[in-house]
Amino acid sequence: MSVLVTARRTRLAVSGVSLRRPRAFRLVVGSPHGAFAVGALTLVGSVVLLAPYLHTYNPDRVDVMQRFAGPSWSHLLGTDWLGRDEWSRLLYGGRASLGAALVVAVAAAVVGSGIGVVVGYTGGILDTLMMRIVDSVMALPAILVAFAILAVLGPGFGNLILAMVSTWWVGYARVVRARVLILREQPFVDAARAIGSTRGRIMVHHILRGVRGELTVYFGLDFAGALLGVASFSFLGLGVNPPTPEWGNMLSAAEPYQARDPWLMVIPGLAVGLVALSAYLLADRVRDVVDPSIQAELMSWGGRRPVPILAPRASATLKGGGPT
Numbered sequence: 001m002s003v004l005v006t007a008r009r010t011r012l013a014v015s016g017v018s019l020r021r022p023r024a025f026r027l028v029v030g031s032p033h034g035a036f037a038v039g040a041l042t043l044v045g046s047v048v049l050l051a052p053y054l055h056t057y058n059p060d061r062v063d064v065m066q067r068f069a070g071p072s073w074s075h076l077l078g079t080d081w082l083g084r085d086e087w088s089r090l091l092y093g094g095r096a097s098l099g100a101a102l103v104v105a106v107a108a109a110v111v112g113s114g115i116g117v118v119v120g121y122t123g124g125i126l127d128t129l130m131m132r133i134v135d136s137v138m139a140l141p142a143i144l145v146a147f148a149i150l151a152v153l154g155p156g157f158g159n160l161i162l163a164m165v166s167t168w169w170v171g172y173a174r175v176v177r178a179r180v181l182i183l184r185e186q187p188f189v190d191a192a193r194a195i196g197s198t199r200g201r202i203m204v205h206h207i208l209r210g211v212r213g214e215l216t217v218y219f220g221l222d223f224a225g226a227l228l229g230v231a232s233f234s235f236l237g238l239g240v241n242p243p244t245p246e247w248g249n250m251l252s253a254a255e256p257y258q259a260r261d262p263w264l265m266v267i268p269g270l271a272v273g274l275v276a277l278s279a280y281l282l283a284d285r286v287r288d289v290v291d292p293s294i295q296a297e298l299m300s301w302g303g304r305r306p307v308p309i310l311a312p313r314a315s316a317t318l319k320g321g322g323p324t
Contacts, residue, residue, distance in 0.1 A: 027289045034285035040278040044271070048098055051091035059088040059245050068261050080264055081257055090267060093245035098275065100157065100240070101227035104164045108226075109219055111165065112172025113211070117203050119173075120180030131177070134170045142167040143229065150238040160239045164229055168222065175218050176211050183210045213290035220283025224276040231272050247272050 029035045047054060056076065063083035071078045077086035119127040137145070142164075149163035183189065184207065192202050233239035234248025242249050247268040254264035 028282070028285050031285060033281045037278040037282035037285065040274055041282065044094065044275055044278075045098070048091060048094040051088075051095055055085075055088035055091050057085035057088050059084065059092045060243050061085065068257075077267060078261075078263065080254065080261075086264065086267065089245040089250060090247075090271065093247045093250050093268060094271060096157075096240050096244060096246040097227060097230055097234075097248065097272070100160060100230045100246075101223055103161055104168055104226040104230070105219055105223040107161070107165045108168035108222065109172050109215065112169035113176045113208070113215060115169070116173040116176025117180055117207055117211070120177035121184050121199070121203050121207055127177075130173070134173050137167060137170045138174070143232070146229070146233070147236075147238070150233065155238045155241055157240055160230065160233055164226065164233075168226065171222065172215070172218060175214055179211045179214050180207055183207050186210075213286075216290065217283050217287045220279050220286060224279035224283075227272065227276050227279070 029038050056074070061084060063079070066075070066079045066083040067081055069075055069079040069083070075085050075087065077090065080086055080089070115130060119130045145167045146163040149166060150159055153159040153163065189202060189206060192206050197206075230239060230246075231248035231251070234246045235252045237249075237252065239248055240246035242253065250268040251265055254261075254268075258265050
């Protein structure tokens with residue numbers, strides 16, 4: 001029983017993950033950029049999810065008599081060169097852009113973190129071989145590799161996801177493996193082996209839990225990068241095909257008319273920039289919260305004393321260098 005308790009305490013201390021989620025959330029939104037990021041992502045996500053209830057017209061409805069109409073009660077953001085409602089297209093374009101970016105980030109996280117945990121914990125020839133593959137993929141620009149894949153497969157939502165995931169997973173694999181190399185030498189892993197836990201159980205229930213902080217931060221950064229990648233490929237005509245609205249192809253289609261109606265490019269461009277910036281800011285703030293070396297320096301509003309988010313025993317373990 002004492003072995004199990006020691007293993008759990010050490011795992012919590014080494015992982016650096018908050019044990020009090022409500023307090024950790026308050027720390028995330030306790031800074032201006034954290035509150036801005038959470039508020040912006042919540043607002044944009046809610047509006048995009050409620051697009052079927054908030055749109056005013058069918059996003060593909062053409063009305064040439066209303067070409068380049070300005071903002072009004074009937075067309076909140078005006079219309080484009082075909083008389084299509086820009087507000088409705090922005091909402092449904094967000095569903096395509098954010099949905100594709102989320103799928104890419106989640107798929108890359110699952111593949112990359114799974115490979116990183118397995119090769120990091122197993123080691124040996126498998127680790128060496130997989131890391132050489134990762135190095136080879138990372139030696140080439142991810143955008144160019146995905147561009148080459150799309151040039152062969154052709155444009156489309158599914159091909160876009162496949163092309164991006166095939167190059168996006170390597171970052172997760174390297175980050176997770178580096179953390180696993182440290183965690184596998186910790187006493188809680190030795191304790192788990194001593195009580196007869198299998199390799200699979202150790203990797204899933206002990207090692208993977210210890211990399212949650214790194215995964216959360218990297219996922220936020222990767223989601224922003226994936227959104228920019230999706231918009232870029234669609235802008236080049238290799239992503240979501242028109243007439244399906246997507247922020248990238250909306251930018252591309254509005255380019256010939258930027259002198260006459262620049263807002264047709266400004267609005268979707270601002271949407272992409274706002275979500276990407278918010279994701280970056282949120283990931284940076286989460287890193288401050290989950291990083292044990294920074295937790296002691298976090299101050300609550302009004303200059304009060306630091307708010308601990310680790311359990312007392314885990315905090316003592318961090319300061320003492322290990323369990324006694």
